[in-house]
Amino acid sequence: MTNARSASVAGVVDFQPDAPAVYTFGGADPVAMVKPGQILRTFTEDCFGGAVRTVDDLPSRVCERFNPVTGPFHVDGAEPGDTLVLHFAAIIPARDWGMSATFPHFGALTSTHTTPTLQPALEERVWQYDINLQAGTVRYAARRSDFAVELPLDPMLGTVGVAPAGGEVRASIVPDAHGGNLDIPELRAGTTLYLGVNVPGALFALGDGHARQGQGEVCGVGVECAMRVTVAVDLVKGVTTPWPRIETDQQLISVGAARPLEDAYRISQHDLVGWVAELTGLEVLDAYQLVSQAGRAAPGNVCDPLYTMHAAIDTAVLRGATAYGGVHRRLRGLAATLW
């Protein structure tokens, strides 16, 4: 665990990464140790490793690898069968610009490596967005006309995960049961992410900040942006979490990752039905019915090696049920003390 710039003071671990970052979940030694109940403050580079800085920096030319993540972090006491709890207290753009791009044979409206056709690739093109933290906006500007428009700033992390099960090591671009490149805009500040622990220490890592992204990330790339991230870390011992889950102040969210997209839908809805049944005591078909009428669903990405969808339900509908012993509310309170 070599980490010259990590400091742990009064419940806060501050980790400022040096190059090189890691590009996998699993397969790397931890860069720092975090204890349950501690706050982690760190920095995540953008998916281009910061190498795309103008619209003339074509990713295929200036990048050798994609999607670096900061970590992995060893969580003291985490064991397989536990649930890692990551409450995102803050996700703040570290620069006043973000970049997006079309990338050859990547995205939902192009043939790809795994949906190959004989057609030529789309043009590789880069867009630069101005980020205005005060105004809370990101500015889109067209490349082939003078059209420009302000969009709401909505910072999120595209990639958060733990080391996978079964000794696997997965590229950071892959989302799956271990989390990873979920690319779902619901992973914004104020939310709590639950991930099942597969190896001692959990070994979580995070990155791929987006100043915002559309649902499905149709061109394959969000408004990519380095982020300053503050995470409250906790652990629920002896409780498994088979697929990533998110809690907000109003909602419970299950995430599925699969192809075809209906399987990501099935996984997320199936997990939510089981979660609702467990929290409310509803028999499973009764829970299925309730989710059928009260549930929401949306794609995270429809471009990565596995697609993601989330299934959500308002906690109000569950008549006071509390998930994971109320850890979300507790960490929300803890985060509030940081400012």
Place this chain on the structure above:
Amino acid sequence: MTNARSASVAGVVDFQPDAPAVYTFGGADPVAMVKPGQILRTFTEDCFGGAVRTVDDLPSRVCERFNPVTGPFHVDGAEPGDTLVLHFAAIIPARDWGMSATFPHFGALTSTHTTPTLQPALEERVWQYDINLQAGTVRYAARRSDFAVELPLDPMLGTVGVAPAGGEVRASIVPDAHGGNLDIPELRAGTTLYLGVNVPGALFALGDGHARQGQGEVCGVGVECAMRVTVAVDLVKGVTTPWPRIETDQQLISVGAARPLEDAYRISQHDLVGWVAELTGLEVLDAYQLVSQAGRAAPGNVCDPLYTMHAAIDTAVLRGATAYGGVHRRLRGLAATLW
């Protein structure tokens, strides 16, 4: 055109259907004529033909056919190559109860006719919902425990379509380019639906009201409810609409229908990218980029013969662009005069 109970007075066509209803798009004679600019007032039965009235009425026993639609209506002057405009001024539950059910081998969390497995079917079970128009609620009540909860009333029509192209006749349960069983909750009062016309008179029909449904309609059935519907009908001559589109006061929405689900996503996003390019003058990759960051997406159904997804963007983002010559705003105004 035999329709004893249709009356056309002062711009309003009132059509109260007699049994038998129709169960297809295409293949049936029109029940009434509507002129562009007129208002249609009518009634739609629920997807069970009204035969499921208690939790003991199992659909597989009491129903012979599913998803009756009211119509078809002949729109005066509609020709292939035109766009039919249906503005939903009102969709109001006609009863103070709605029904839902699990149905054998139908839904997203069961094997089905086209995703067969060797497992037995799920139990067929019926749920009854109380609908309270004043309170704006539908009341879910579990069947195997005393759990009950009020959900927001959000009436919509699951099925609206025209006669298909190429001489095809499709079962009313099928969604496709002609509309049909889209089952997307965005089709609520206050919105305008655009459908390409394939045959003279368009021959539109509508039905399958839901007091509300979750996104994806995971168990395969919404809160099924007969509806009183008021539609302002109009026509855009000489403009084609390849896939269903919806306009609300704030959004433009494209709808795709396909399997696997990613193709419904691709169709809807592809249509929206082209629509945005056309309305804004953006070059197509510039429009792709804008939709990638500003677009929304969600499933309508993940249970019907084709799955549906919608792609949406705020009209505010398009800097004043107006779709279909502003017909939505015009019909919105017309609808306002009805009360």
Place this chain on the structure above:
Amino acid sequence: MTNARSASVAGVVDFQPDAPAVYTFGGADPVAMVKPGQILRTFTEDCFGGAVRTVDDLPSRVCERFNPVTGPFHVDGAEPGDTLVLHFAAIIPARDWGMSATFPHFGALTSTHTTPTLQPALEERVWQYDINLQAGTVRYAARRSDFAVELPLDPMLGTVGVAPAGGEVRASIVPDAHGGNLDIPELRAGTTLYLGVNVPGALFALGDGHARQGQGEVCGVGVECAMRVTVAVDLVKGVTTPWPRIETDQQLISVGAARPLEDAYRISQHDLVGWVAELTGLEVLDAYQLVSQAGRAAPGNVCDPLYTMHAAIDTAVLRGATAYGGVHRRLRGLAATLW
């Protein structure tokens, strides 16, 4: 039933079609009547309606519609719940040439109407094949080099079906439970096709001859060729057939049609497992196991509105089980008397 050139003599119905052909299953009046036990001799045009005759005849320019079928034929006594039996005694190329093509946005290695991308279409190009009945070959000749090679002649019908259930009318390019555009090379002379009857008279039609095609029909088009077809027609009363089935002298074959392709696989394997269980008395999991080790599978088309796969098993493995009362062997014998 207007059919000036149909003659029924001594158990043989001879039908030589006049234009216009039909382009749907369902929705058309029968062109001739056939009795169970009779032989039908007829002609089928190619999928281009015969309009593509040189490599300069681009289909998108010279064709208005695609995939004409000959029929529909009314089978005397056929009722819903019966199984129509079509034994193909002969499928013989009617010309000494066949045509193939790439067609814009059609095929497996291009984006399509339902898998849209923003890439331009592939070039539309036509290939002409020489057919040599004596040698039993079709000659491929490249368009951009002097490479040429003889391939085995293997004539088949791409499209055979009945009127669909539920009052539906489907375009002739669609395969589904009613048969239609199955595009599976197993439908060659010497085989027997079983189709469930949905409407009185069955109303079967056939066409889309291929001098040969690869498995999956990857470019979307076979070696398209007009055919002279001889079919022995029979009926199995009171026996339903939910998906198309084929019997050869050595094999039983079930056909599924669906998207995604794994669902076509599931449907065909599921049908074959049930069929094997029924014929052998094997308990269903025992039949599942036998098919798992002894079964074969291949795609028919991976380009049409629904994809097709077949599941096959050698009848030898079934220890003497006889399907549909031995009608295949009987018609095979009958066909032998025709020469």
Place this chain on the structure above:
Amino acid sequence: MTNARSASVAGVVDFQPDAPAVYTFGGADPVAMVKPGQILRTFTEDCFGGAVRTVDDLPSRVCERFNPVTGPFHVDGAEPGDTLVLHFAAIIPARDWGMSATFPHFGALTSTHTTPTLQPALEERVWQYDINLQAGTVRYAARRSDFAVELPLDPMLGTVGVAPAGGEVRASIVPDAHGGNLDIPELRAGTTLYLGVNVPGALFALGDGHARQGQGEVCGVGVECAMRVTVAVDLVKGVTTPWPRIETDQQLISVGAARPLEDAYRISQHDLVGWVAELTGLEVLDAYQLVSQAGRAAPGNVCDPLYTMHAAIDTAVLRGATAYGGVHRRLRGLAATLW
């Protein structure tokens, strides 16, 4: 490299594995070194690790892990960008019995981990097959009746692969571009497998022998059997192979692995089109056309984490083209000298 029982004499490396085997591609140290041109003789355990020996040994009870592979083997001089050549001189059942099973939530005709439903799992049941090397048969025996039948013995390896690219480590049950759990019956003795090298030494491993399997492996499990394997190992320097390829005396075969199944089809056909174009000098659309009419296709598995399909074409059609410098014929000759 600890391997007490490995011996390299006169061009032959003999490796008899000790427990524990490995369960991943990548992430393990090599067990032996093989030089290009050498023969490897080794043993592979069955997918149950040999723990299922009677029909009462339910895999979920007696197995902790699945699909052990023998290796990895370090190939001297192999570098990223090369192609590893594995010619299977012999694949011989090491026991006179093989086992198959249904396994809970695994297989094509059941809901699964990634296609979840609310239905209960199928019964877990084991079948034992007698293997008769002399007769060349495997004997199926039903569990719920006295039906039994001899099937042709057709030994193959289900799992052969190299360490993946990008530092990934994949479970041995996963097929992908690195090979792995392809489960395609074409991988029998007499064939040559080509795999792209991703890491120094290639680090190939192999296992999962099947006495035979059906196409698609519909229940998820073949006739699992330990194997004695003889492999001629070679290397083609400086030639990349993006997806697994197989050469037989008559055919060239490309393999794709993906979900949904049509993407496995697309990948394999796309690779074969490019391979044919390269070997024959055909322009790419001309090659597309040739493969469209002359190509074959079939599923390997439709049950593993990624599905596999192969695309095949007769080398005779390619007018004498020779793949990879004729290494298949050379190794075929070398293998013939071993007996």
